[in-house]
Amino acid sequence: MPVAVLSRIGARAERTLAYLGGVAELVGMSLRALPFSTLKRGRSVQRAVHQAMVVGVRAVPIVTLITFFVGLIIALQGAYGLQRLGAMQLVAGLVAISITRELGPLVAAIVVIGRSGSAFAAEIGAMRVTEELDALKTMALDPVAFLVTPKLAAMVIMMPCLTIWSDLMGIMGGALFGVTDASFTLGSYFIATREALAIRDITTGLAKSLAFGIVITAVGCYEGFSTGEGAEEVGRSTTSAVVISILLVVLIDLTFTYLFYSARPAV
Amino acid sequence: MSASGSPVISARGVRVRYGDREVLHGINFDVLHGETVVILGGSGSGKSTLLRALVGLEKPSSGEVLVKGTDLARATARQLDAIRKKIGLSFQGGALIGSLTVGENIALPLLEHSDLAPSTIEVMVRIKLEQVGLSGFEHFSPSQLSGGMRKRAAIARALAMDPEILFFDEPSAGLDPIMAAGMDDLILNLKKAYAVSIIVVTHELASAFLIADRIILIDRGNILAAGSVKEIQQSTEPRVRQFLDRIADSTADDEVDHMRLFTEGIK
Numbered sequence: 001m002p003v004a005v006l007s008r009i010g011a012r013a014e015r016t017l018a019y020l021g022g023v024a025e026l027v028g029m030s031l032r033a034l035p036f037s038t039l040k041r042g043r044s045v046q047r048a049v050h051q052a053m054v055v056g057v058r059a060v061p062i063v064t065l066i067t068f069f070v071g072l073i074i075a076l077q078g079a080y081g082l083q084r085l086g087a088m089q090l091v092a093g094l095v096a097i098s099i100t101r102e103l104g105p106l107v108a109a110i111v112v113i114g115r116s117g118s119a120f121a122a123e124i125g126a127m128r129v130t131e132e133l134d135a136l137k138t139m140a141l142d143p144v145a146f147l148v149t150p151k152l153a154a155m156v157i158m159m160p161c162l163t164i165w166s167d168l169m170g171i172m173g174g175a176l177f178g179v180t181d182a183s184f185t186l187g188s189y190f191i192a193t194r195e196a197l198a199i200r201d202i203t204t205g206l207a208k209s210l211a212f213g214i215v216i217t218a219v220g221c222y223e224g225f226s227t228g229e230g231a232e233e234v235g236r237s238t239t240s241a242v243v244i245s246i247l248l249v250v251l252i253d254l255t256f257t258y259l260f261y262s263a264r265p266a267v
Numbered sequence: 268m269s270a271s272g273s274p275v276i277s278a279r280g281v282r283v284r285y286g287d288r289e290v291l292h293g294i295n296f297d298v299l300h301g302e303t304v305v306i307l308g309g310s311g312s313g314k315s316t317l318l319r320a321l322v323g324l325e326k327p328s329s330g331e332v333l334v335k336g337t338d339l340a341r342a343t344a345r346q347l348d349a350i351r352k353k354i355g356l357s358f359q360g361g362a363l364i365g366s367l368t369v370g371e372n373i374a375l376p377l378l379e380h381s382d383l384a385p386s387t388i389e390v391m392v393r394i395k396l397e398q399v400g401l402s403g404f405e406h407f408s409p410s411q412l413s414g415g416m417r418k419r420a421a422i423a424r425a426l427a428m429d430p431e432i433l434f435f436d437e438p439s440a441g442l443d444p445i446m447a448a449g450m451d452d453l454i455l456n457l458k459k460a461y462a463v464s465i466i467v468v469t470h471e472l473a474s475a476f477l478i479a480d481r482i483i484l485i486d487r488g489n490i491l492a493a494g495s496v497k498e499i500q501q502s503t504e505p506r507v508r509q510f511l512d513r514i515a516d517s518t519a520d521d522e523v524d525h526m527r528l529f530t531e532g533i534k
Contacts, residue, residue, distance in 0.1 A: 039379055095463045127365070134324050137363035139424075140351040 018238040021219045026225070029121040030152045030218075033145035039050065047150035055151070057160030059108075060165060062115070067099070067107050072099050073171025079182065088182050092189050093196025095174030100197060101260075104167035104207045106253060108213040112159065113245045117220040120151060121241035124224025125234040133225075143229045148221045154216065159213030160206045167205065212249050219245045270340040272300045273336075275432055275464045276321060280330035283316050290316050292488045293330060298432075303458055305467040305475040307499075308485035311508065315359075317485065318436055320467045322356055323347055334432070352380055355425030359441075361417035363409035369396070370405030373424045381430065395423040398460075400455060414445040422453065426461075433457065435467040439474050445476065454478050472511065476500070484510065499517065 032037075065243070078094040124147060128135050134145045171193055178184035223241040225231045271497040274297035283291040291313045297515065299303045307476070308314035320332055331338045334350050334449035363372045373392045379382055384393070396402055399419040409417055418438060425433060439447035451474050458465055469475055475496075477481055482499045484492040484507060489530065492499055492507045502508065509516075 025519075037528060123366075130360060130365070131358045131362040132364055133422075134319075135356070135358055135364070135421075137324060138322050138356045139346040139349055139379075141375070141379055210268065 007151060014143070021176040022226075023215075023222045027152070027214060029076040029144045029219045030148040030221075033142060033149045034153070037230055039141065039145050040251075043143070043209050044150060047146075051150050051154035052158050054119075055112060055154050059111055059115055059158075062112050063108055063162055063166050064169045066111060067104060067116060067169040069177075070103055070107055071095055071099055072177055073173075074103065075174040075177035079177065080117035083163045086205060089192065090196075091182055092174065092178055092184065092192035096196045097201055098171030100205050101172070101199045101258070102205070102253075104170050105163045105209040105212065106249070107170075108159065108162045108166040108209065109216065110246065110250050112155075112162065112213075113242055113249065116155070117216040117245045118238045118242050120217065120220030121223040121227075121237045122234055123147075124221055125148050125227030125237040128225065128227045129230065147237075148217070151221065152217045155213035156210060157219045159209045160214075163205055163209035164202075167202065175243040201217075204256070204260050208253060211252050215248050215252060216245050219248060224243065227248055273299060274333075275300050276323065276466070277333040278317075278330070279328045279333070281320055281332060283313075283320055283325055285329040285468065285469055290488050291320070291327075294485075294488075294490055296483055296490065296493060298464050298466060300464055301462060301465070303454075303478055303480045305479035305482045306466065306468045306485060307470065307472070307475045307482050307510075309470055312376065312485045312520075314470075314485045315436065315466045318434060318466070321466065322349070322354060322434060343432075352428055353430055354432045354434065355428065355430035357421045357425045357436065359437040360414075361409065361421040362421055363394075363417060365409055367409075367411065368405065369401070369407050369409060369420045369423075372409070372420065373427050374492040376424070376427050381500070384504070391427070392423075395426050397422075398426065398457075399423045400449075415442050415450070418442070418450065419453070422457075426457070429461075431464060432462075432464045432466065435465070435469075437469055438467060439469065439471050448473065450474075451477050472513075475495045486510070 003249050074095050075091055078098075080086060082088050082090055082094070124133070124143075127147075133143045136146055171190075174193075175184070175186060175189045178189040178192075179186055220241045223237040223244070229238040276298040278294050278296050279449045281291055282289055282296040288388055293315060298303075303340070306317060317324060321334070322329055323334075323342075323443060330339060333339075335353070337346055337350055339347065339350070363369065364375065367375065370389075373395050374388050378385075381388075386415050392405055393402070394407060397531045399422050401416060401419050401423065401464055402422070404412070404416070409420065412420060421434075422438075435454065439450045442450060454465065454467065455478055458461070465478075467475070467478060479495065479496055481495055484489055484499065486506060491510075492504060494502075499507065500511070503513070508514075
């Protein structure tokens with residue numbers, strides 16, 4: 001019996017490694033297509049700009065709304081404890097650090113997974129079902145260069161941009177609490193925020209967001225390419241893209257956070 | 268257009284496997300320059316798999332497909348691209364890229380593979396659309412077209428690069444008799460207008476007899492008969508007669524057993 005269990009664990013581990021290998025290979029192929037693609041450079045840039053609009057600019061309203069509320073929630077939760085310690089003035093720093101180091105990049109990533117990671121899987125999966133991927137190949141156009149590279153380029157640029165915006169909006173959410181319920185003015189809240197933040201807090205979040213962008217694109221596109229036959233399979237790929245992306249984003253977040261914690265400057 | 272010279276396509280002992288099931292059991296035939304060959308066969312006969320092998324979308328498990336003397340399985344990516352620029356494939360469902368307009372679909376290979384000015388490409392797109400009877404539809408999206416129009420637009424895209432070999436996958440499947448006849452006329456017109464070799468995969472007898480110079484009848488992964496339209500029509504081979512005279516299999520089990528060959532090997 002234990003042998004059967006072990007072999008099942010082994011088989012699952014093998015499948016997981018093969019999956020991660022496939023995702024990594026797709027990133028590699030996509031990066032290789034960047035300088036050596038047979039596709040025309042100008043048109044690839046055009047496609048990347050279009051993708052940047054879709055994945056980045058159009059995500060701004062929803063990222064604004066969600067991170068503003070998350071900032072407000074952190075302030076409310078923080079104030080609950082800080083008030084008892086008589087340290088309400090620390091609420092600005094608490095919000096700033098939680099948002100920039102953790103929640104800004106994470107919330108932006110989750111919004112992008114929901115909006116774009118799923119859309120990548122659905123788009124490429126549907127193209128596979130309708131033979132559009134085969135059509136690209138028979139026209140001597142590499143589907144990875146045509147579809148994945150522009151998405152990856154757009155995400156690598158837009159994820160950090162969205163994260164900066166997300167950080168700012170989270171801090172604004174905290175400021176709303178600071179001004180209405182704590183004894184801050186808008187000016188004093190921002191001064192307190194600036195004093196609490198080190199540049200390292202922001203760069204940590206941005207480094208994470210870059211990795212999130214690559215993973216979300218790779219998983220979404222990989223799921224799209226591995227779609228089977230039929231509409232039902234497109235749904236399966238889309239679901240898997242979202243679930244696996246969230247899992248990987250959280251794991252990457254944990255790894256980065258641990259690494260940054262280990263490499264923290266001595267106090 | 269009469270057939271002449273060395274073969275543009277040679278299939279030599281082509282076998283294709285899905286999983287551990289073999290779908291094509293060693294196919295041999297040549298297509299000469301300027302010849303129109305119809306690959307005729309019933310559902311699940313392996314004719315679509317053969318078409319995919321002929322354009323390099325399916326890799327034979329053994330045997331070789333030579334297109335203009337190059338073995339597709341051994342060709343480098345660059346060689347494969349060079350061959351694919353000389354072929355045009357019209358897919359069964361059209362396989363037009365859904366995110367592009369009809370005009371952009373036809374322009375795509377020209378934009379990526381030629382240095383023509385955009386204004387020249389625009390004119391070429393209009394000419395190709397006119398040839399397939401779709402003038403004025405360049406700004407429509409593929410989803411706004413009917414099934415028959417999509418097939419015609421796909422033919423226009425296949426013609427974009429002025430190919431030397433044209434492939435049609437089930438050109439009249441899913442069309443009403445009038446539209447199907449129109450599609451046959453279109454193929455006959457293309458045959459007259461271009462110095463191309465044409466390979467059509469279909470199960471429509473009337474259409475095959477009308478457009479073919481030569482017919483290859485595929486049954487259960489083997490070539491059952493090959494010859495001119497007259498030779499096929501006069502064949503006395505029982506299985507050929509069964510197909511031509513549209514006689515159902517004596518038991519449904521034969522067909523079910525055969526279909527299992529395709530489904531069991533997958534996944």
